[in-house]
Amino acid sequence: MTTQIHVHVFPTSEEVAAAAAERIATVVREKPTCVLGLATGSTPEATYGKMIELYHQGLDFSRVSTFNLDEYAGLQCDHPQSYRAFMEERLFRHLNLRPWNTHVLNGTTQFPALECAAYEQQIQARGGVDLWLLGIGQNGHIAFNEPGSPLDSRTRVVALTPSTIAANSDGRFFADPKDVPRSALTAGIGTIREARQLVLLATGQKKAEAVARALKGDFSVDCPASLLQDHRDCTFLLDEAAASLLKS
């Protein structure tokens, strides 16, 4: 498949973050009631910093809704490694978002299937996601959609792969692999693909292979990010290290 994905390469990761925040700001200015999809992990942290700067310069988030991609199963929302806590700390508490407009899947629900179905309904009830910010795993995963996740997958409970458990316990988030939950709730590939605009961020050499597979490899469940190739409005914002395998 010939990819329709737009690719922008920047000299530094800071410029990637500035470009991502500016894209988000454009959507917020054009549609003050917009719905943003958000990601956790190391990559979007700098973008969240830039969004906070834009808020201090007058960008208004008071009518914006947000939906996060995923949450670990079994972690209370106030557990420091929960994605709810990550978002509160890195972004939500710094903006004038209304708490009831921020959505993160509940990892401790007794009824995960209901939680996932309700999440899909909440996204629909708000009119769908206008822009979903994504990261990419070294194995090509998007959200916790690991290789093999179906194109039409919806929000659901998934098992984490050993490579994702290892990547998330390299000292950045969890200190020890045994502390990483073995499963998570995640928006599906089908859920993500329904967003009107997708912006995937990748920085650093560790992401170069996954980025090359996503953009130049087959449209295949073996590399979940490659399943964005036919999206009508998808942009990859990369630093030079993450883009380094695209030229060959």
Ligand code: F6R
């Ligand atoms: C987290 C998420 C994950 C990360 C990916 C990259 O919400 O969606 O798919 O985007 O694991 O993580 P970092 O940015 O930490 O390299």
